[in-house]
Amino acid sequence: MSPRELGAPLVREAPLLRDDTPVEEAVRALLDADLPALPVVNGAGKLLGLFGEREFIEALFPGYLKELGYAGFVPRSIESVIEKRQTCRLEPVSKHLNREHVEVDAEFSDVGLAEAFIHHRVLVVPVVDRGRVVGVVSRSDFFAAMGELFLDR
């Protein structure tokens, strides 16, 4: 098995979000693409970070929630949260994106990909070729391929 036999076929084309894309539009793009996160780029096409499920939850819920060690005692319903945070719809994704520097180059190895998922709390890893995002590999696709291979052996 070559060093990139498992991961290379998993690279998916993904729509790119611009940093000024409103959260509302970004959420729609996420649902349409059926991916847990999408790469966010600036006007020049440079990768800035990721906006995905976790970032949307953070945008939707009040900022102090991250500071609370535990919030199991808060009885609020999701409807009231959405009602209160309508303002986040029009906020740019740049305000909420995960700016952790996570990417692999076009010649990535399976071990390199695994390392990216182990060390970073990301659900997709962008694949970058000569400064341009050419696709993403999702953690669930990688797990599925790895799991099948593991059970076959």
Next chain:
Amino acid sequence: MVLAIVIFAAALVVIATDKVHRTKVALVGAILVLVTQTIEQEQAIEAIDFNTIGLLAGMMLIVKLTEETGVYAYLGIRAAQISRGRPLAVVLALAVATAVLSAFLDNLTTILLMVPITFLLADTLDIDPIPLVIIEIIASNVGGTATLIGDPPNILIAGATGLSFMDFVANLAPVAAVTFVATTAVLYLFYRKRLQIAPDVRERLMEIDARRSIEDPAELRRAMPVLIGTILLFFVHKQLHVEPATVALAGATVLLLLTKTSVEKALAGIEWSTLFFFIALFVMVGALEEQGAIGKVADGIASVTDGNRTAELLGIAWTSAFASGIVDNIPFTATMIPVVEELRGPGDDAYWWCLALGACFGGNATIIGAAANVAAAGMAARAGQPISFWAFLRIGVPITILSMVIATGYIALRYL
């Protein structure tokens, strides 16, 4: 001597700009005074007050090990629920809880515990959280003034002087209590329009299930007696002939043995950057002392006041308040301790109380005046509701002046 002064002054300036982490700056300063042999390594190690470091580390561990139980969130929520959503009662409940916790934990920790709960309560009551956060910052600095362990300047003074927990309570708690009442009243009047709570949302407060904030009741039952026992031991440490650091470290060790938290997780709760900041600071101040700079400052003050005790006491209090608003009150106090030691007469502890009052109350003047203020501002910014420098200054300066007027009256009545 010039080199020691230049290094120390440069470090203070860079710390004040807040561009580089204060611990990095202090470590660079400490290394520079060592490399330039402004102070010898052996003297530098002697200059580090391990009583202060031990007390800080012990209290940090105690807070980490008891925080895991959720007890502080419970106290914050219950305090607000007792108010039943009435604005004045909400302010009083949160301010009292913050001041009391600050007196027995420390003001920075208290702010880290109280501010997220306050954001939640304000969100529940549909009010602006910032007035409540500012009231808590000020309550924490005033409440922390009352005890030896409440505020870093007091910990530094205790480490240098051997004054007991009860000495601090007897001399500082009365004035802290009066100041707390006066400042909280003024703050409520100042912010009352922003704290209007609609009667129909008040009931929402009662929907929060405070008991569910206790994450591990069994852990709480193990930890609480140790926390209470440790606090009680502080009151009698002098009679038992043990240092405050020993009490804190003993409490932390018993908690480590009794609770489920792993040693690694508990040690991760220690703010190592703060401890190294203190260590570096002690080395830099040690260099100033070694080079005779502290003696020159003390002589300078003595010549200005002409040895007049009243002028010296009030001068220390007001200068400390003014300086602590501009620079971090921790390095300021560390520098002033040897100066005060040279100025004061034998057995005249009034000088220490003036330094403590000035340094602690002065921390309320600006958003950078105390570590608790900076931490609260950081949390508010992360929650999307930043506190601007000017918004805080507008109320911080009058509150500091009011506090210092009360402190001046107290000093005049009790020590002059």
